[in-house]
Amino acid sequence: MLKKLKSAERLFLLIKKQFPFNVSSVNKGKICNEMQRLINDDPESWLNTISIWKNLLELDAKKKRLSQRDANLLKRKMGENDTVITKKLKAEQMQKTQENREYQLEKQAEEETLAQGNFLTSREKLQLEECQNEAAEAAGTPSQNDLTFRVSCRCSGAVAKTFSAQEVGRIIGIALMKQFGWKADLRDPDVEIFIHLNDIYSVVGIPVFRAPLASRAYIRTAGLRSTVAWAMASVAEIKAGALVLDPMCGLGTILLEAAKEWPDAHYVGADVSDAQLRGARDNLKAAGLEDKIALLQVSVVELPLPSESVDVIISDIPFGKKFKLGKDIKSILREMERVLHAGGTVVLLLSEAHCRSLTDGEESSIPSNSEGRRTDEPGAEKCLIPEGETGTSETVPPSLEASNQECLPKIPPFGSLMPVECYKVSLGKTDAFIYKYKKSHSSGL
């Protein structure tokens, strides 16, 4: 049931979270000890977490327990939260299952988030309590001495200068073997232990599932990562009977996520590229969604659709690195505005460069033609949106400080398109913004 979380990348059970190791004294031995204490100080929490993890997996396998009603309720609530949570997740989502049972989100301080986060807490608590109860009822706890494990370690910052990831892995591994008697198995362990050490925190946790939540069975080749695609679709307010358009659909990831979750709409994808459309068609076939999604080979600035005919537009605007953006973003928005119904929604994934282009144009009030397309400024570390990756890669959690300090770019209205919301998301190595517009009903052009 947890697998239904569509905009979460990965889900971990938190064992320990504490302040970063103090590396100022370059005394390896000392730090070694500190690491061992992660395990030896509190073996209880390790064992607790392992048993919870086992229960979660058993529950998943049996598929009983949580009634459908509960699952749906949670799913719906998650749906509301996810859009906010998603970007906060960056690469991982930590879930503390200790006595405190707080649900921790690494996030910017927003009231909304807090409220939703808390709601989630109580929901998750309930769920986990049920897990625990069932464990108690079940015939004894399974033996925890015959677990095989593997330690996965990621170090950055000051710690990384003193220790390599392998060294840390070894230290922790040996300590675990000593403390619990588990055996190490690098090939196919029962449990994977994740350790992150950096300048901001030291965290230890266990992933709940082997495969990241972000990997989708129904998408063969992903373009945009599916978690962001799902989040965009959920922000778009797709109602039954809606006509939903992705005028730069590429491999169709956004449409696939949307059609899977909200099947009662008519989806149309468009792209100029033969290759992309071929890939999209394959994806549709593989997912069994050919009936829901129509494909067209058209240009986003010349859409063969009557004005005001589309209810929802969702699009990932090419960032200019992997795919060339043939037209400038303003012409694109204008055409989108034309075909959109009054009251309709546009959800776009924009790079920072796009945001700048949209913001500056308005302020200087120069006709858009002279704007041209922005190239990335020197010093900006923009990388390719990795193709084919659906979050399975080893993404480094971006520094939290940076995201907390930046303000979201304020994009002005575009013609009759009124900005509604903006979310910053991480695409792994780059950040992007999900922008939502609504077309106003005011008469005009």
Added chain:
Amino acid sequence: MKLLTHNFLSSHVKGVGPRGFPLRLQASEVRIMPVEFNPDFVARMIPKLSLGEVPTEPIQGYEQNEDFLRTMHHILLEVEVMEGTLQCPESGRVFPITRGIPNMLLSDEQTEA
């Protein structure tokens, strides 16, 4: 290309405007693909259709008329044009449909990624 999709398309040739609808469809290869019947979905799509000379108000209670909905479902969703052409009624410009996908690019821009 399904007929439901075709009903939403309109020619974007410059200067043609609303006279670009509907695109004249010529099919050389058609497939009938069974699609799960979803009466609610069909009922919702019907008001969105542009049916030309037919009176725009559907008959009262069409949402409950299952036969009607099934017929519409079959026509709109189960008929798939695999090969053929779409022609702009005003300018005469022809757009090909290949393997179910209409190519309506006006200029010669095809980016091979």
